[in-house]
Amino acid sequence: MTIQGLTVALSKGRIMDETLKLMAAAGMPLPEELDSRKLILRSPGGEVDFILAKPVDVPTYVEYGVADVGIAGKDVLVEAGRDLYELLDLGIGKCKMSVAGLPEQQSHYSMPRVASKYPRIATEYFRSRGQQVEVIFLNGSVELAPLIGLAERIVDVVETGRTLRENGLVVQEDIMDISTRVVANRMSFRLKSTAIDEFVGRMRAVVEKGEVLR
Numbered sequence: 001m002t003i004q005g006l007t008v009a010l011s012k013g014r015i016m017d018e019t020l021k022l023m024a025a026a027g028m029p030l031p032e033e034l035d036s037r038k039l040i041l042r043s044p045g046g047e048v049d050f051i052l053a054k055p056v057d058v059p060t061y062v063e064y065g066v067a068d069v070g071i072a073g074k075d076v077l078v079e080a081g082r083d084l085y086e087l088l089d090l091g092i093g094k095c096k097m098s099v100a101g102l103p104e105q106q107s108h109y110s111m112p113r114v115a116s117k118y119p120r121i122a123t124e125y126f127r128s129r130g131q132q133v134e135v136i137f138l139n140g141s142v143e144l145a146p147l148i149g150l151a152e153r154i155v156d157v158v159e160t161g162r163t164l165r166e167n168g169l170v171v172q173e174d175i176m177d178i179s180t181r182v183v184a185n186r187m188s189f190r191l192k193s194t195a196i197d198e199f200v201g202r203m204r205a206v207v208e209k210g211e212v213l214r
């Protein structure tokens with residue numbers, strides 16, 4: 001098994017199931033004891049170790065090399081700004097990063113406020129458009145901000161649009177398309193190239209067939 005010796009950081013939460021389905025279809029060794037509370041799991045043959053990480057922490061584990069490979073959303077990767085190799089788009093966890101707000105709201109702040117769980121993406125987006133804004137970091141339920149007057153606009157991910165709709169908000173601008181990516185540590189990419197190539201090659205074959213998840 002050429003995949004021997006890899007440590008893979010998986011994002012817990014919403015993209016975990018689909019990631020595991022893709023890995024199963026790719027014939028990858030899968031973690032045992034998934035229904036336990038353990039955070040480091042191993043494949044039955046001991047070839048691969050899996051770290052079950054909070055999504056936002058995956059880039060950190062990979063940059064520091066405690067995981068060779070990581071699976072994380074493009075939103076998390078761009079926000080983290082870590083020095084990683086991005087190797088593959090898995091085509092799952094699809095959504096958009098967008099600017100949203102109340103419809104037809106007049107600005108009443110001298111410096112408009114933007115609330116976001118993604119302060120770096122929000123800051124860079126408005127800076128690139130030459131707009132001065134104050135970005136306010138929130139950890140979640142960002143849609144609250146325009147409703148209670150904390151900020152006029154938000155920058156957040158939109159998937160079905162339901163959360164915006166049910167809170168009377170509308171998309172004003174799209175910033176980027178988001179999906180789940182495979183990233184690698186730069187040193188691991190050289191020292192474990194056989195294993196990483198095998199992992200990515202198998203996953204790519206399944207993604208390109210596009211047959212997996214239904």
Ligand SMILES: Nc1ncnc2c1ncn2[C@@H]1O[C@H](COP(=O)(O)OP(=O)(O)OP(=O)(O)O)[C@@H](O)[C@H]1O
Nearest residue numbers: 013014015055056073074075076093094095157159
């Ligand atoms: N509707 C959606 N909302 C949020 N993220 C989505 C959505 N659809 C796909 N994604 C992708 O799934 C990834 C993981 O989302 P998830 O909600 O599990 O993590 P999280 O936002 O860090 O949540 P938590 O803070 O609860 O751990 C996101 O980084 C994004 O790439």
Ligand SMILES: O=P(O)(O)OC[C@H]1O[C@H](OP(=O)(O)OP(=O)(O)O)[C@H](O)[C@@H]1O
Nearest residue numbers: 140141142156157158159160161162163
């Ligand atoms: O367009 P939709 O399909 O409604 O999905 C988008 C919503 O999903 C995410 O929230 P999540 O459930 O992760 O909670 P959070 O607000 O605490 O991040 C995101 O932050 C939006 O609020």
